Amino acid sequence: NAGVTQTPKFQVLKTGQSMTLQCAQDMNHEYMSWYRQDPGMGLRLIHYSVGAGITDQGEVPNGYNVSRSTTEDFPLRLLSAAPSQTSVYFCASSRGTGRETQYFGPGTRLLVL
Amino acid sequence: AQRVTQPEKLLSVFKGAPVELKCNYSYSGSPELFWYVQYSRQRLQLLLRHISRESIKGFTADLNKGETSFHLKKPFAQEEDSAMYYCALGPNNNAGNMLTFGGGTRLMVKP
Numbered sequence: 736n737a738g739v740t741q742t743p744k745f746q747v748l749k750t751g752q753s754m755t756l757q758c759a760q761d762m763n764h765e766y767m768s769w770y771r772q773d774p775g776m777g778l779r780l781i782h783y784s785v786g787a788g789i790t791d792q793g794e795v796p797n798g799y800n801v802s803r804s805t806t807e808d809f810p811l812r813l814l815s816a817a818p819s820q821t822s823v824y825f826c827a828s829s830r831g832t833g834r835e836t837q838y839f840g841p842g843t844r845l846l847v848l
Numbered sequence: 849a850q851r852v853t854q855p856e857k858l859l860s861v862f863k864g865a866p867v868e869l870k871c872n873y874s875y876s877g878s879p880e881l882f883w884y885v886q887y888s889r890q891r892l893q894l895l896l897r898h899i900s901r902e903s904i905k906g907f908t909a910d911l912n913k914g915e916t917s918f919h920l921k922k923p924f925a926q927e928e929d930s931a932m933y934y935c936a937l938g939p940n941n942n943a944g945n946m947l948t949f950g951g952g953t954r955l956m957v958k959p
Contacts, residue, residue, distance in 0.1 A: 739891075770949075775857060777934055777949035778892075793946060825892060833947045834880040834938035839892040 736761050741826050741840035748816040748847045756811040756843050758826030764838070766829045767809040771795065771822040772842070778825065784809055816847045850875055852937050854950035861925050862958050869920040869953045871909075871935030880938030881918040882947070883909055887931045895920075895933070905929070925957045 742757045760767065768783035770793075780793030784803040798820060800812040809828075813820060826840040851874040861867055873879060883895040896904045898911045898918060909920045918935060935950040 768947075775951050777852075777854075777951045778947075779949070780946055783946065827892075832939060836882075836894050836897070837884075837947060841891045 738762065739826055739828055739838050739840035741824075741843050743843060744841070745844045746846070748813070748845065750817060750847060752816050754813050754816065756813075756824055756826075756845075758809045758811065758840060759807050760809075760826075760828040760838070761807065762828060762830070762838065763806060764828035764830050765806070766831065766833070766835070767803065768793070768827050768833075768837075769799070769801065769809070769811045770825045770827065771820075772825060773822050781811065781824075813845075816845075818847050821845060821847045850937050850939075850946075850948040852935050852948050852950035854933075854935055854953050856953050857951065858954045858956065860956045860958065863927055864924050867920075867922045867925045867929070867955065867957075869933050869935075869955065871918045871920065871950055873916050873918065873935075873937050875916070875937060879911070879913075881909075881911060882936040882938070883907070883918075883920050884934045884936055884949075885931050886934070892934070925955075927957045927959055930955055930957045 739760045765786045769781040770778040772778050779795050782801040784790045790801050824843045827837040829835040829837050853872045881898045885895040886892045907922045934952045937948045939946040
């Protein structure tokens with residue numbers, strides 16, 4: 736099993752550009768989520784999904800969209816990139832709620848100029 | 849609202865010394881607490897969770913509801929313990945996927 740995979744590993748964007756961060760898992764987990772990691776602030780939840788077709792907002796959803804058309808994939812879209820979105824993005828999955836063990840991807844480092 | 853506080857951003861100790869990484873939380877209900885660790889160039893992974901009461905890599909953590917703390921301890925630090933440590937709190941209901949993380953503590957174990 737590959738576990739949770741993320742692409743790309745690193746991306747540079749200009750302000751105003753859009754892009755999609757990919758996340759996939761092969762563990763048949765129902766729950767998937769996106770976090771951003773910023774120094775001193777830990778990880779903050781952006782969006783999450785409790786199953787295909789169901790998504791909800793987390794703590795910092797503004798500027799991001801998600802969809803969940805399959806159990807395996809949970810892409811994160813940046814609509815119009817801003818320098819404040821420079822961060823490391825982690826995707827995670829779990830077989831149950833947030834009270835279950837989360838399995839994280841390797842992360843995507845995003846730089847917005 | 850749920851909140852997790854890790855007061856130390858950096859903790860530096862010598863090999864063989866005891867380690868305590870502090871974590872305090874605010875929560876209404878029955879908390880579910882975790883410690884996640886991120887070694888250099890590796891992904892974030894679960895270290896331990898309070899309900900399992902396991903000792904992983906020599907680390908233990910006891911939930912103190914009176915002090916609302918979940919400090920991570922190890923009696924003798926090793927150089928390979930150097931990493932970023934995050935305390936996390938599970939959601940207060942069985943819906944959602946909302947782990948609340950603390951700001952993290954970087955542990956440096958010097959030889």
